[in-house]
Amino acid sequence: MTQLSTFSRRQFLAGVGASALTLPSLTDAFGNPLPTAQPGRKLGIALVGLGSYSKNQLAPALQQTKNCRLAGIVTGTPAKAEEWMKKYDIPKANVYDYKTFDRIADNKDIDVVYVVLPNSMHREYVVRAAQAGKHVICEKPMAIMPQECQEMIDACKKANKQLAVGYRLHYEPFTQEAMRLGQQKVFGPIKFVESSDGFRIGDPGQWRMKKALAGGGPLMDVGIYAVQGARYVTGEEPISVTAQFGPKTEPQKFKDVEETLFWQFQFPSGAVSNSTTSYTAGVERLYASCQDGWFELSPAFGYGPLKGRTSKGPIEKPIVNHQAMHMDGVCEVLLQNKTLPDHITGAEGMRDVKLLQAIYQAAETGRKIDLKA
Template sequence: MSENQSRRSFLQNLGVGLGTTTAAFAVPSLVAVPEPPFKKDEKKLGVALVGLGSYAKNQLAVALENAKNCYLAAIVTGTPAKAEEWSKKYNLPKESVYNYQNFDEIAKNKAVDIIYVVLPNSLHPEFVIRAAKAGKHVMCEKPMANSVAECEAMIKACKDAGVQLGVGYRLHFEPFTQEVMRIGQKKEKGAVRFVQTNFGFTIGDPTQWRLKKAMAGGGPLMDVGIYCVQASRYVTGEEPLWVTAQFGPITDKERFKDVEESVSWQMQFPGGAMVNGFSSYKSNIEQLYVSTNDGWLQLSPAYSYGPLKGKTNDGDMKMPIVHHQTVMMEAICKEFLETGKFPSHIGGEEGKRDMKILMAIYEAAETGKKISLV
């Protein structure tokens, strides 16, 4: 099946085919578009969620319920039952409920300031670009896309439209992670010498989109390995010089006929730090270990929704436990309300940098060569 066929099939499975779904979500062109249910001086930004899967429901929606400066203003879904459920729960007017076909009508919705794309990876470029053309600022889940070229197209579309583009790097706002960044980048325990970063889990449903390369772009590297790549970059505060990599053995040929089961990689950074990374769909592991000239630090759990736990050679880290998505959305919206821009460290260029490294890891694993990143 081609990528375009796979995309069409996926959207149809979401319920955006012809017939009842389209009618159920039709937005009359002459209907009055809702204004925000807050006074402007309350400074709350309206967010539309595109895709109402588990992450949107269990994390982002919770964040928007609890955040002080943003709220759920609209939804985009291909499933009528979800549209009804969410509309009732969040008291959304029918004019703020869209499907994937009439999505572009969101341009008329004055209540929506930010569109957050929470779809499978291969659909990120299309809906980010459509959101930009609708004149809305855009947040996108990671990985940003399935190729560097797609990232560049998304960045250009947002720049051309004069809208902000951000990627959902929630850990940038999480206290344990911020402490790791501080210690590593400020060389509080001396220079970083070695990083071991692992993230893997045992994947379930063999029919899910994460196991289809056309939709996911790859396997665990794209899904959870990106956290490991991020960690090595934010601990050192540097960009890697080169990468080598190896695919792990396939133990379930039917399940992993389209994507890797696991992959390991090695990188060197300008300051001399060496990194070993590992991601897997058959190993339950989650750890960041950093060795420095004068000590060490560790997070375990390091990347999941928490609570994260950390310690150093001086003892346990004493950091507050937070809901990652809530502090992320509040911080992003706070900066936007103050400056008109999203934080630069979660921008499209950051997403593109990760994508360049992920693609280099795949190239290194496929060819057996050391791939330069400079």
């Protein structure tokens, strides 16, 4: 399959699991090996928020990681705490709720706090984690508004701790190959990118459908992947954006957030992109049309396996566990006391959040928004 089918994408992905995937040596997008950490030492990660992504992706991935392990949990639900302690052999001392969370400062088992809460809560828990003296990984979107991102960056800087965003695809081999093909102009300069991500959402009661918690609809949730895709294949920052809302075909279900959204970026080189995100329609593809050929990932943004091809033939790359690669990659750098690469940090998270807000502004005003300022 090359497009995620409709029904519930999350249901589908939940079934994929993280079992038995190999972890190749870590390399950057251009195939250079990343430095290796001292063997044996694993950073302790505490997951904040035990929703489906923690349960079905991160916890299983942490059973495969070399540089980190699942050391603690933060949850408001005692029954979940019991279940996770048993399943993952987590000592009671490493289990927190949202009131006791700040005591994590005294816990030597926890090196990294991974914030997996609804978007509107990212700022608060990233700031509190930094103040507790922990490195932080924050799920995407980093926050709802750019100002929140700035506060998060500042808090980590002040605490002398590093802040990563959950950009797992930067560690995914098909994605790395797409970055290389685009940024190194293997098929000549990119002229046009079609980058879209949408799925048919299930439970209308979930937090993703509430603007106060999610900050928006599919754009905040999966549209951000389409934004990232256009940016990382071109290696450029957009200079303008236009955008259009689709109709609300289920007004009651979508009373709070958009159902479908289209946007178009222009890049400094003259490359353009056209994107769609939706909670009503399944679509998942990253296509780059270059002067002398093309390349495509489809699926491009889900938890895998991804699939890719070019005008010269299929892209052959190992199938990996995205979340394990990402957390191992981040923790490898932390273990070496080196600085995280810019493209997975809060600075990158903030770039995306600014673009998400510019897309909404363009759609709401019907005007082309200048992004050069």
